[in-house]
Amino acid sequence: MADPVKLYGTVLSAYVCRAKIALNMKGIKYENIEEDLSNKSADLLKYNPVHKKVPVLVHNGNPISESLVIVEYIDDVWKGVPILPQDPYERAVARFLAKFIDEKCIPVIKAVGSNGDEQSIAEACEQLQILENELKVKGTKFFGGDNIGLVDIAADFIAYWHAIREEAAGIKFFTADKFPKLTKWADDFVNCQVVKSTLPPREHMLAFYMKFFGKANDEESYRSDVDQLGNGSNVDQHQW
Amino acid sequence: MVEELVFVNFWSSPFGCRVKIALEEKGIPYDYKEEDLFNKTSFLSEINPVYNKVPVLVHNGKSICESLNIIEYIDEAWSDRSPSFLPSDPYQRSQARFWADFIDKELYEASKKIYRCKGEEQESGKKELLRILKLVEGELGNKPFFGGDNLGFVDISLIPFYSRFYTWETFGKFSIEEECPNLMAWAKRCSQKESVAKSLVDPIKIYDFIFYLNKYLTK
Numbered sequence: 001m002a003d004p005v006k007l008y009g010t011v012l013s014a015y016v017c018r019a020k021i022a023l024n025m026k027g028i029k030y031e032n033i034e035e036d037l038s039n040k041s042a043d044l045l046k047y048n049p050v051h052k053k054v055p056v057l058v059h060n061g062n063p064i065s066e067s068l069v070i071v072e073y074i075d076d077v078w079k080g081v082p083i084l085p086q087d088p089y090e091r092a093v094a095r096f097l098a099k100f101i102d103e104k105c106i107p108v109i110k111a112v113g114s115n116g117d118e119q120s121i122a123e124a125c126e127q128l129q130i131l132e133n134e135l136k137v138k139g140t141k142f143f144g145g146d147n148i149g150l151v152d153i154a155a156d157f158i159a160y161w162h163a164i165r166e167e168a169a170g171i172k173f174f175t176a177d178k179f180p181k182l183t184k185w186a187d188d189f190v191n192c193q194v195v196k197s198t199l200p201p202r203e204h205m206l207a208f209y210m211k212f213f214g215k216a217n218d219e220e221s222y223r224s225d226v227d228q229l230g231n232g233s234n235v236d237q238h239q240w
Numbered sequence: 241m242v243e244e245l246v247f248v249n250f251w252s253s254p255f256g257c258r259v260k261i262a263l264e265e266k267g268i269p270y271d272y273k274e275e276d277l278f279n280k281t282s283f284l285s286e287i288n289p290v291y292n293k294v295p296v297l298v299h300n301g302k303s304i305c306e307s308l309n310i311i312e313y314i315d316e317a318w319s320d321r322s323p324s325f326l327p328s329d330p331y332q333r334s335q336a337r338f339w340a341d342f343i344d345k346e347l348y349e350a351s352k353k354i355y356r357c358k359g360e361e362q363e364s365g366k367k368e369l370l371r372i373l374k375l376v377e378g379e380l381g382n383k384p385f386f387g388g389d390n391l392g393f394v395d396i397s398l399i400p401f402y403s404r405f406y407t408w409e410t411f412g413k414f415s416i417e418e419e420c421p422n423l424m425a426w427a428k429r430c431s432q433k434e435s436v437a438k439s440l441v442d443p444i445k446i447y448d449f450i451f452y453l454n455k456y457l458t459k
Contacts, residue, residue: 050342050375064334066341076330088316092304099306100290130290 005030006058008044010037012208014157015067016055017198021153022071024194026078068098071153084150097134097143098154105131106157113213116171128179131155135181141188152189159186160199168209245270246298248287250277252449254348255307256295257400257439262311264435265391266321308340311396325393339379339386340397346372347401355411355450356457366412370419377423384429391433395426399436402427406443407450 007023007030009016023030035044035054047056047063057064057073064073075083084091105127112120134143143151152159158174163186166172176183189195247263247270249256263270275284275294287296287303297304297313304313315325326333350372353365376398380386386394405416405427417424430436 059331062331064331064338066338069334069337069341072337073330073334076333088313089299089302089304091316092309092313095309095312096290096304096306099309104290 003060008033008056009054018067019055019070020198022074025081094150097151101154132179132182159189164205248273248296249294254400258307259295260439262314336393339394377420399430403441407447
């Protein structure tokens with residue numbers, strides 16, 4: 001009998017999707033547990049007492065938290081399609097870029113928000129340019145080469161969520177003109193079989209972001225969605 | 241093939257200290273290059289164009305950046321040399337990565353509030369730091385090291401901050417020995433290891449450096 005695998009997450013989260021993509025790459029069946037972040041389950045709090053966040057992977061009763069730690073765990077446990085390269089230097093480059101995406105790229109991109117001031121846009125473009133250059137130098141379809149790898153997975157927010165966020169905020173700076181390689185990469189990435197099924201429906205994500213930026217017409221449903229987001233102390237705004 | 245290994249660092253960096261410990265643990269010979277963080281060279285921006293920070297490890301002309309990344313690289317590139325820093329069991333590996341990542345994300349930022357801020361902000365920094373240290377102490381449990389019987393990934397990630405205990409305690413007016421006695425015992429145990437003893441910076445030197453840096457920054 002296969003070892004039970006559970007994933008605690010929310011359908012809208014790019015970080016949760018990373019885990020789903022990795023599991024799909026390895027062909028692993030798992031039980032998907034949808035969390036209400038404004039009312040986190042006792043199990044989630046038990047399995048991730050330090051951060052109290054999603055995603056959490058539970059394998060054989062053992063919990064693993066933090067999306068990039070989960071992805072590496074999946075690669076370590078299940079053979080088959082590799083998520084990280086074999087060569088130590090290539091692995092170091094992949095880990096570096098994945099962490100860069102999380103710690104510098106995404107926060108700077110999100111900081112543009114709906115303000116759209118020139119300086120924050122320039123900073124966001126600077127980070128995207130680093131990824132654009134990486135694709136240019138590699139000359140491959142994906143950061144992982146012919147197939148997606150750790151860096152592609154880490155950049156899922158940029159491939160899918162970002163464009164929707166731009167539409168909701170009414171500010172566009174990730175253009176095909178400025179970032180031709182990255183634009184093509186994003187399109188190829190979201191169309192991968194292992195990725196497609198993990199992505200939340202575009203209209204749901206757009207509606208969510210519209211409310212997030214306070215652009216909802218429907219005040220009542222905005223309030224209930226804010227509650228869903230859980231505008232309280234234990235929800236990290238940067239998850240969105 | 242003759243290996244060329246250059247370790248680029250600034251003496252007070254706890255992140256650089258991690259790399260030094262890892263290299264010493266495996267007994268890997270290297271050339272050291274001190275980078276003056278107040279007067280960075282173009283060499284640093286060439287080898288670390290994204291962050292322009294230390295530490296950087298340059299191995300046969302290829303640069304590896306970010307201290308935890310460098311430690312994993314050392315572990316994998318010199319996998320024939322003991323000890324291994326990461327456990328062989330995937331679940332234990334994931335836990336080691338989780339805690340090292342936790343220390344990386346939270347400890348340094350919380351600690352800065354203690355010596356750069358005053359009043360409420362300093363108090364909140366102190367609370368936060370103690371929360372982090374107690375969580376980490378809980379993870380250690382009864383083990384001699386986070387890595388079990390020997391230094392591992394999490395030990396190497398955390399022990400450089402032992403040099404800063406004196407600074408935190410002096411600015412924050414608290415005692416880590418009182419608040420986290422097991423962690424203190426662990427730190428002393430670690431510092432008896434040759435690789436750690438060779439690499440840790442003198443706590444008074446760190447205190448003086450931070451003290452004068454604060455004055456310089458608040459001018």
